[in-house]
Amino acid sequence: MGVFSLWVVLGSPFAHADSDADKPSAVDRGRQALTSRSFLKPEWSLEIYEKVAELWGEDAPDPEADPEGYALAFARRYGLHPAPFPNDNLPMGLKRSTDPSTGRQGLQVDCLVCHGGSIGGQSFVGLGNSQLDMIGLYQDFFQADGRPIFFTGFTVNTVRGAVNAGQMAAVLISLRKPDLSRRLFPVLHGSKFPETDVPAWWNIKYKDTTYYDGRTDARSVRSNMQFMLGEKTREQFEELEPTFADILAYLNSIEAPEYPFPIDSELASRGRSIFQNQCAKCHGSYGDEPSYPNLIIELDRIGTDPARALAPSDLLVSHYNSTWFGEESPVDEVMTGYQAPPLEGVWATAPYLHNGSVPTLDHLLDSSSRPDRFRRPPSTDFKHYDTDRVGWRVEVLDPVSPEAANRDQDRSIFDASRYGLGNQGHTFGDGLSPSERRAVIEYLKTL
Numbered sequence: 305m306g307v308f309s310l311w312v313v314l315g316s317p318f319a320h321a322d323s324d325a326d327k328p329s330a331v332d333r334g335r336q337a338l339t340s341r342s343f344l345k346p347e348w349s350l351e352i353y354e355k356v357a358e359l360w361g362e363d364a365p366d367p368e369a370d371p372e373g374y375a376l377a378f379a380r381r382y383g384l385h386p387a388p389f390p391n392d393n394l395p396m397g398l399k400r401s402t403d404p405s406t407g408r409q410g411l412q413v414d415c416l417v418c419h420g421g422s423i424g425g426q427s428f429v430g431l432g433n434s435q436l437d438m439i440g441l442y443q444d445f446f447q448a449d450g451r452p453i454f455f456t457g458f459t460v461n462t463v464r465g466a467v468n469a470g471q472m473a474a475v476l477i478s479l480r481k482p483d484l485s486r487r488l489f490p491v492l493h494g495s496k497f498p499e500t501d502v503p504a505w506w507n508i509k510y511k512d513t514t515y516y517d518g519r520t521d522a523r524s525v526r527s528n529m530q531f532m533l534g535e536k537t538r539e540q541f542e543e544l545e546p547t548f549a550d551i552l553a554y555l556n557s558i559e560a561p562e563y564p565f566p567i568d569s570e571l572a573s574r575g576r577s578i579f580q581n582q583c584a585k586c587h588g589s590y591g592d593e594p595s596y597p598n599l600i601i602e603l604d605r606i607g608t609d610p611a612r613a614l615a616p617s618d619l620l621v622s623h624y625n626s627t628w629f630g631e632e633s634p635v636d637e638v639m640t641g642y643q644a645p646p647l648e649g650v651w652a653t654a655p656y657l658h659n660g661s662v663p664t665l666d667h668l669l670d671s672s673s674r675p676d677r678f679r680r681p682p683s684t685d686f687k688h689y690d691t692d693r694v695g696w697r698v699e700v701l702d703p704v705s706p707e708a709a710n711r712d713q714d715r716s717i718f719d720a721s722r723y724g725l726g727n728q729g730h731t732f733g734d735g736l737s738p739s740e741r742r743a744v745i746e747y748l749k750t751l
């Protein structure tokens with residue numbers, strides 16, 4: 305891929321530099337690095353993209369004769385989306401990568417496997433991927449590559465759209481010493497992170513603290529580099545730090561997409577005053593004079609599933625803080641609960657709560673109506689989107705139905721009884737009358 309054709313799509317980095325005419329801005333450099341570079345060595349052979357279909361046990365479209373049909377079938381199976389930037393005809397989240405020592409080319413995943421999502425079939429960098437089946441992808445790719453069964457020792461995801469990034473990071477850091485040289489035996493930190501939803505990147509520009517528990521400084525560049533702990537040395541981390549500062553500048557520039565359907569502005573303005581009275585103290589105000597209080601709400605007050613907040617053990621936090629990652633911006637040693645997130649673009653980020661346990665805003669604002677077991681939609685097409693309740697139309701499953709009993713084989717099934725996936729808490733909408741709730745939901749569409 306020529307550098308020039310990349311610019312045509314992403315916009316020339318020079319076009320945005322306002323003061324220094326020949327210098328691309330940090331935002332442009334960050335976007336370029338995030339979308340065009342692979343930071344990890346290849347994990348799989350290049351052929352795996354086509355070879356993996358041999359495992360599907362169904363009539364897969366021929367990748368040579370029908371590359372578009374194949375791309376669609378591939379994307380649906382693993383929950384990936386078309387790349388809205390040049391990507392060697394690979395879906396967003398997969399990248400061609402080269403091993404610098406051998407020159408061997410292969411495939412790898414990148415940030416966008418989790419942080420590249422779609423809504424209404426349109427892809428967005430920075431929208432959490434609500435379709436991803438991370439463990440399905442890894443298991444199939446390892447098997448098709450003729451490698452031993454992929455085994456992590458912890459649950460990556462029981463359901464599509466959820467992923468256990470926390471435990472991955474905890475395992476990787478436990479294998480390093482404070483100077484990042486490798487330990488022979490892991491630090492036995494005892495943390496057990498659950499799978500979670502993936503937060504949207506367009507809200508981090510408002511945040512002082514980040515991650516669901518709000519215990520990390522949002523300006524920390526290094527915290528975003530943890531995913532490279534599988535292979536990089538300290539020197540390599542230091543060399544890449546300026547690039548990740550650019551990537552963070554780019555993440556801070558991303559805007560939420562606008563709600564694409566008509567909005568009843570009278571109803572929304574009624575909703576706005578209810579929101580200002582009952583919700584803004586935690587979630588902030590929007591519009592002409594925006595403000596965001598950056599509050600972390602105590603676990604017993606918010607009442608949502610506690611597993612994610614309780615996951616990092618004190619030993620894990622102190623170990624992380626003793627390393628290169630923590631020395632610049634240490635993780636807060638005090639656990640409080642969950643950060644009340646900014647709500648821009650919230651129409652596009654269903655399912656809701658940190659664990660994706662609530663399919664729509666209507667369910668979120670009426671806690672007794674939330675389904676405990678449901679089947680997530682097979683795509684982000686708008687035919688699965690509910691503009692009244694705002695979020696995904698899901699098939700609610702009876703606990704004794706054959707489908708629900710089969711849940712371990714079917715990762716389209718969400719089950720709130722699993723570890724970390726409880727759908728309780730956040731009862732702040734329960735006191736609203738049905739018409740007030742309608743109004744608040746209408747207002748949330750405008751954010």
Ligand code: HEC
Nearest residue numbers: 414415418467469470500501502503508514515516517528
């Ligand atoms: C395996 C999936 C996955 C990958 C890959 C991944 N992330 Fe994340 N990311 C998550 C999840 C899940 C969270 C929420 C974690 C939590 O708080 O428990 C998150 C949180 C974040 C946050 C904080 C957002 C907020 O509002 O609190 C940032 C920033 C971020 N990731 C950046 C990145 C960057 C940059 C990369 C690539 C270098 C990356 N992530 C790779 C899944 C992933």
Ligand code: HEC
Nearest residue numbers: 582583586601606608642643644645653656657658732733
């Ligand atoms: C006491 C503080 C507080 C109040 C009041 C409050 N919230 Fe929240 N809200 C939170 C916290 C904390 C979370 C994250 C909880 C979690 O993920 O476990 C949250 C999550 C949400 C989410 C899900 C966001 C997402 O991306 O998943 C929405 C939507 C929301 N709140 C809307 C509202 C509305 C509307 C009101 C007013 C009726 C309201 N909240 C009142 C603290 C509050």
